[in-house]
Amino acid sequence: MFIFYTFVKKNMFNSPACKNCQFKSAAAKFLNEDELGNLENNCAEIELKKGDMIFKQGILSSNIVYLKKGIVKFYIEGLYKEQIIKIAKGPIYLGIPTTFDEKYNRYSATAIAKSNACFIDIDTFKEFVQNNGNFAYEIIVELCRNEINLFHKYINRTQKNIRGRVSDALIFFSEIIYESDSYKLPLTRNEFGNYIDTTRESISRILTEFNKEGIINLEGKKIEILNKKQLKMISKNG
Amino acid sequence: MFIFYTFVKKNMFNSPACKNCQFKSAAAKFLNEDELGNLENNCAEIELKKGDMIFKQGILSSNIVYLKKGIVKFYIEGLYKEQIIKIAKGPIYLGIPTTFDEKYNRYSATAIAKSNACFIDIDTFKEFVQNNGNFAYEIIVELCRNEINLFHKYINRTQKNIRGRVSDALIFFSEIIYESDSYKLPLTRNEFGNYIDTTRESISRILTEFNKEGIINLEGKKIEILNKKQLKMISKNG
DNA sequence: AATATTTTGTGATATAAAACACAATTTTTG
DNA sequence: CAAAAATTGTGTTTTATATCACAAAATATT
Structure with a gap:
C-alpha cells in the first residue's frame, strides 16, 4: 500500500490550474484571482488508486485535502480494532477537523476507489479563512452539515x-x-x-x-x- | 416545562454588557468595540432553570446560543424514541450546526442544570463570520473539535x-x-x-x-x- | 401530610447477534 | 499457471444485554 506522507510546499509538484478548475468547492468559488493564484502555488494534485492512504492517524498533519472526485473511507484505530467511521465521495474537503487545530491526525483516510486529490498547504488554507469571509462561511457550512449528518448516523446505528x-x-x-x-x-x-x-x-x-x-x-x-x-x-x- | 421560542431581534430584551463579559468565547475575544456594540444590540441573555428547553427540533431556527455557564443535553427524536447525543457545559456555542445552514432545528437542546445563555441573532453572528477572519477561525476550531470528539465517542460506544x-x-x-x-x-x-x-x-x-x-x-x-x-x-x- | 406519580432495584426469562468452526470460493502472488 | 493468502457462506453454540415483572423508594402534587 502506497502511503502519501503529506508535506506539500511551494512548487513541490506541478501546480494544478485552480483558476479553471471544474471541481471548485463552494468555498473556492469565492476566491479572487490573486487568491486562486496563491492556491495554485501551494497545492499539489495527486491521482490516487484504490487503497492509497491519504493521511494517517498519529502522523503530523500539514495539509487540507480537497478530494475533487473519488471515494474515501475515514477510520480510527480504536481500542482493539480499526473502525470505519465515515465513507464519502468527492467533491469534498478531507481532514479539516484533523488538520486545522491538531498537530497530529486524529484519524486516517484512504481512497477506496480511483480518486483525484489536491493537497493544500494548511497555512494557505488558513489565510483564506482569515481574509475571505465568504470562504470561511462556506467552510463552516460544510462542517455544520458534517456534524448533523454524524448525529443522525449515530442515531441510526443505535436504534x-x-x-x-x-x-x-x-x-x-x-x-x-x-x-x-x-x-x-x-x-x-x-x-x-x-x-x-x-x-x-x-x-x-x-x-x-x-x-x-x-x-x-x-x-x-x-x-x-x-x-x-x-x-x-x-x-x-x- | 418552559419553552423559549427563540426569536430575538434588536433590543427585544435588555442588552447584556458584552463588552465587559467575563465569559467571552475565544471567537468573541477577537471582536472590536464596534462589533461588540453590535452584538449587545442583537443579543439577549436568559437565565435557564433545569429542564428549560433552549431550542427544539423541527422549530424554525433563528439564533445561535452562547451558553455562558451551565450544562445542557442535546437530543434527537429518533425513529422510536428520543436519544441524547451529547452533554456539554458552558462556555460553549450551542446550535451552530442546527442554525447556520438549516431552516429548522435538526436537534433539540435542554438545560440540565441552572444555566446562563445568550441568544444571538443569526444574521449578526453571520456578519461576524463574514467580516472578522479571526472570529471565523475560532468558530471553525470549535466545530472541528466537536467533530473529532464525536468520532471518538462513536468508537467508544461501539467497541x-x-x-x-x-x-x-x-x-x-x-x-x-x-x-x-x-x-x-x-x-x-x-x-x-x-x-x-x-x-x-x-x-x-x-x-x-x-x-x-x-x-x-x-x-x-x-x-x-x-x-x-x-x-x-x-x-x-x- | 396524604396521595399520586415517577424513578429505581433486582430477579427471571428471552433473544439478537457475536463467536466459533470449517469448507468453498475468489483474489493475489511468485 | 500453480500455490498461497484472503475472502466468503453457512451451520452450531454461546453470551451479553434487553425485556418483563413487580415491589420499594423517592419525588411531585393537591
Whole structure:
C-alpha cells in the first residue's frame, strides 16, 4: 500500500490550474484571482488508486485535502480494532477537523476507489479563512452539515437492527455514492460489517436473505437493488 | 416545562454588557468595540432553570446560543424514541450546526442544570463570520473539535461493553463536567441509559456493582469516585 | 401530610447477534 | 499457471444485554 506522507510546499509538484478548475468547492468559488493564484502555488494534485492512504492517524498533519472526485473511507484505530467511521465521495474537503487545530491526525483516510486529490498547504488554507469571509462561511457550512449528518448516523446505528442498518448502507451507496441502483461494493464483507458495527458473518447472512427475498440481486460485490421501497421499509422497521 | 421560542431581534430584551463579559468565547475575544456594540444590540441573555428547553427540533431556527455557564443535553427524536447525543457545559456555542445552514432545528437542546445563555441573532453572528477572519477561525476550531470528539465517542460506544461505557460516563462527568470526584448526576437512570445506549435496568445493575466493588460510593444520584484508576481500567477492558 | 406519580432495584426469562468452526470460493502472488 | 493468502457462506453454540415483572423508594402534587 502506497502511503502519501503529506508535506506539500511551494512548487513541490506541478501546480494544478485552480483558476479553471471544474471541481471548485463552494468555498473556492469565492476566491479572487490573486487568491486562486496563491492556491495554485501551494497545492499539489495527486491521482490516487484504490487503497492509497491519504493521511494517517498519529502522523503530523500539514495539509487540507480537497478530494475533487473519488471515494474515501475515514477510520480510527480504536481500542482493539480499526473502525470505519465515515465513507464519502468527492467533491469534498478531507481532514479539516484533523488538520486545522491538531498537530497530529486524529484519524486516517484512504481512497477506496480511483480518486483525484489536491493537497493544500494548511497555512494557505488558513489565510483564506482569515481574509475571505465568504470562504470561511462556506467552510463552516460544510462542517455544520458534517456534524448533523454524524448525529443522525449515530442515531441510526443505535436504534436499528442489523437488517435495518444493512438496508441503510445499501441505500446510501445507491443514492449518495454511486447514484445508481446497481453498483460494485467498494468494501469487503469484513469492512462492510465494520462500517455498520457488525460482523462479516452477519453481513453475509443478511445479503443472502435480501437476495432470496428478491430485494436485491447479489453477485459477489455486485449489488443491484430490485425493490428499493421494501429496502426503505426494512430500514425503518428492521 | 418552559419553552423559549427563540426569536430575538434588536433590543427585544435588555442588552447584556458584552463588552465587559467575563465569559467571552475565544471567537468573541477577537471582536472590536464596534462589533461588540453590535452584538449587545442583537443579543439577549436568559437565565435557564433545569429542564428549560433552549431550542427544539423541527422549530424554525433563528439564533445561535452562547451558553455562558451551565450544562445542557442535546437530543434527537429518533425513529422510536428520543436519544441524547451529547452533554456539554458552558462556555460553549450551542446550535451552530442546527442554525447556520438549516431552516429548522435538526436537534433539540435542554438545560440540565441552572444555566446562563445568550441568544444571538443569526444574521449578526453571520456578519461576524463574514467580516472578522479571526472570529471565523475560532468558530471553525470549535466545530472541528466537536467533530473529532464525536468520532471518538462513536468508537467508544461501539467497541466497549456496558461496564466500560458506564465507566466512561462517570469519568466524563467527573473530569469534564464537574471537575470533581463527587457530584450529583444530572440524569435519571433512564436518561443515563439512553445517553450510553443501554437500558435503565443495566445502569442500575452496573452502578450497584461498582458500589459493591468499592469503586464508587453511590447514594441515589450522588456519586463519589473512590477508585478512578480502577474505573479507567474498566473503561479500557470492560 | 396524604396521595399520586415517577424513578429505581433486582430477579427471571428471552433473544439478537457475536463467536466459533470449517469448507468453498475468489483474489493475489511468485 | 500453480500455490498461497484472503475472502466468503453457512451451520452450531454461546453470551451479553434487553425485556418483563413487580415491589420499594423517592419525588411531585393537591
